[in-house]
Amino acid sequence: MSYEKFRRTGELSDITVIVNSTEFKLHKFPLFAKSDYFKKAVASSTSSAVVELKNFPGGVDVFNQLADYFYSIPISIDHKNIVPLRSAACFIECDTLGALLDERFDKILAVARAKCDSGIPLVLLEQCVGEYQQWAQQAHIVDKCLEAILESLIHGASSQLSKSDREIITRLPLEWVIELIKLCPTESKLALLPFAKHYLTANVLEQNQNLNQSHTSPSTTTTTTTTTTTTTATENTTEHQSAFTPVARKEDIPLKTDDEKRAILDQIVKELGNTLEQLPLSWHNAAYEKAVELKCECEPILSSFITQSILSSSDLEDHMENISDDVMTRLLERVVKHKEEHTKDPHLLARLSLLIDSYIEQLRQRGTLTSEQFVKLASCIPKEQRTSHDSLLLALDDILKNEKSTEMSSTEKEELLNQIDFSRVNEETIAACKNNKLIPQHLITEAALALCAKLRIQLEETETRLRSAENELARSRPSYTSSSYRTRHYDVPTRHASRTRTTYTNSYELPISTSAYSCTKYDSDSDLEHVIPSKYLGSNLIGRYGTYSSYRY
Secondary structure (H helix, E strand, O other): OOOHHHHHHOOOOOEEEEEOOEEEEEOHHHHHHHOHHHHHHHHHOOOOOEEEEOOOOOHHHHHHHHHHHHOOOOOOOOOOOHHHHHHHHHHOOOHHHHHHHHHHHHHHHHHHHHOOOOHHHHHHHHHOOOOOHHHHHHOOHHHHHHHHHHHHHHOOHHHHOOHHHHHHHHHOOHHHHHHHHHHOOHHHHHHHHHHHHHHHHHHHHOOHHHHHHHHHOOOOOOOOOOOOOOOOHHHHHOOOOOOOOOOOOHHHOOOOOHHHHHHHHHHHHHHHHHHHHHOOHHHHHHHHHHHHHHOOOOHHHHHHHHHHHHHOOOOOOOOHHHOOHHHHHHHHHHHHHOHHHHOOOHHHHHHHHHHHHHHHHHHHHHOOOOHHHHHHHHOOOOHHHOOOOHHHHHHHHHHHHHOOHHHOOHHHHHHHHOOOOHHHOOHHHHHHHOOOOOOOHHHHHHHHHHHHHHHHHHHHHHHHHHHHHHHHHHHHOOOOOOOOOOOOOOOOOOOOOOOEEEEEEOOOOOOHHHOOOOOOOOOOOOHHHHHOOHHHOOOOOOOOOOEEEEEEO
């Protein structure tokens, strides 16, 4: 027996259901047979003939379809109404309809997974926002959509996000974005970067007014006209490019308050962590500026990302011109702010020194380096923790030559000079700056004396290594019983007031009586140069297997 006639006419109705002031004349038997909700509602109502559904998800249109289902009238289920129907089934506790909708929903997502298409689950997820959110979460629709989106992103869909996909991402609640990040395995978080970057940029970094204007532009606004038909899951998914394209409306993207922006930036940076380091330096700078403006907790994290991004560059010196002055200024401000943290890491400190020295050199070559900039840049790294002060001294030399000394007070000059440790410069730098009258000559003298002491120590260390190498070489060779051979020794002091030098040709048959020493041929022509740099050896000493110099006193 068909009950469709009674459903259409309301004949013999024994219950009235009110949805948003609209009355539906229905019958208790089909309602009670498929929904426990109406049993409870009638039992608790003062009037057993009237049930009012307040805040019913989907309103009149959805309940009209639901009523047809109660009377076994075929209803259309597609991507446009599956979320509202599933939410309504949760509301009225209709388990049979819920199971049917879940099966259809899983088929739609299975097709999307097979195509690695994140657009379909994104459209379905967007429908869960608003009045359906509570029921969609209860029915696990949100969880299923997030899992399907994540799977598609991991398999490469993140690089193919369409314009409509990006618009949907922008409108998603923060809690769902965070849940998506938490679902993603650590080794796959890079796949989420395009998704997270767009969400942060659209909701925090960009001006929402400009974003809304772009959405309502006639050239970008799309409209869709669809008809309600009964379709299969496969047919639903093929309509993604047309029926799945949402209508872009200005009111879809509400303006975010500062508190909302702060929460978005803090939570996403916290969840993604070091994965964000892969984003461009320009994006990090924009995010850092916004974090400072909003007083976000993630400010130090973003600062460290910027520093690492610059310092990790393998060709830092060659590409300094690609780093703008604004970026460098902000970086140096952060370096000064977090100086104590940076000085604890020797590797980071060395890279920072290289960065600052390269930037000083760049400004010096441009001719734009001022005394104020010099002091600010040089003081970023503690003087005693610099390994070299050559670039600083050369820069100071230019500053003192270019700026009139009469415009600079003695205090200012002293502040400039105090930035440099003259004991840590090389001979070329000393030679380049020795004629600058604005640099006190006693400082140049101290630098030269310090260099001499350093070279003397290096020479003594080199002699020690040379003796050790010679002794090791002698021990590794068989000893000769003949008194015609002797091993050369280096026990003679290197400096004397007067000495005579005799040059011998390397020979293994040199009689003992004609010389106090004889030379032993080296296995490698680079033995001596490996032990002591060639610039510290006499020209006779470094010949190839031929002439060596020895001394007789």
